[in-house]
Amino acid sequence: MGVIFPIETQGQKQVLGVAFTFSFLAVIAVSLRLISHKLARKEWIASDYFIIAACIFAVGLQSISITGVFQAGIGYDHVTTIAAKYGMEPITKLLKLIIPLQFLWVLSLSCTKISILSLYIRIFPIAWVKWVSWATMGVIIAWTIATILAGCLICRPFAFNWDQTIPGGSCGDQVSSFTVTGVINLVTDIIVLVTPMPRLYMLQMATYKKVTLITVFGLGLVTCIISAFRISVLSTMNFSDITYTLPRANIFSGIEPCLAVTLASIPMMRPLLGRSNYTPDITARRTSKASNPTAGSDDHDDNGFRELDDDSSQLSLRPLEGLKHKVRVAVRNRDRRNSAEDSERNNHGQKESGGISVKQEWAVQHGARK
Incomplete structure (x- = not known):
């Protein structure tokens, strides 16, 4: 089974806390999204399948982080200290784990963004929104393939990623590679965030509903902030002392995909809230029962008005032009x-x-x- 590291340091506890907490949030968010579909009697669409895949990849990433803490020494101590006490086996295992970590990170984020963009294409019947969404999907797919290829080809031979004793082997600048992929990720995050905003602003609906809708769709701003922090943290990584310098980068790399899955699912949870009886666009004075013969009827409320069967959650996001x-x-x-x-x-x-x-x-x- 190999070495099992005791949980003693702050870095270990932080990585484990983030891994368990955000994995739980992502799974709960996707589950609530699917329950909402069931309540609204809606069939699953492509957006739902992509978000489920994204959730699986994100939880897989966090599982590897947990394994890395217990068996590979993430956050435990410096490489030299671990090697002197436990040998090089944990260090070799950690260098192997970094490869699937990178792949699961990019796969989870790309599936989340494609899920959001496919939803845009479905609910916004505007030509330029569809073109931007399809073009951004193309960039995301290309970025995903390029990131995976970079992870496979940056060290030649491939085993040189974890075995630096192979004669003639070499590796490129892995930290710079992570940074470049992170920057492209941030750019696509921003595009996905701002694409629906002009259309949402033009919707003909009550102001409070419009503000709420823009706020819900704007939750992706949090992911953009996390992505920016991750880029800055990646510069502190040092592969020659990977166990000691990895925890912060690992934390942000784990938070980002799980949080993206969670925030992408929130706009789809509307059916869980039920139908609100509050209608701010119409106000009426309370009338007495004497002036309203039907005030005592079971079909009317205390004001003598019959409740309209108006479910605003079914409104399409389509501006009237x-x-x-x-x-x-x-x-x-x-x-x-x-x-x-x-x-x-x-x-x-x-x-x-x-x-x-x-x-x-x-x-x-x-x-x-x-």
């Missing part, structure tokens, strides 16, 4: 209605409901083809 929509709400007393009004409403096909009438008008302008 070239379409003018007017809604008029009128409150009438039953004793003031006259036969002429009733006749006019019946002629327009409006159903008499008593108390509140809603009239909606659409004005559509058709441009001539050139």
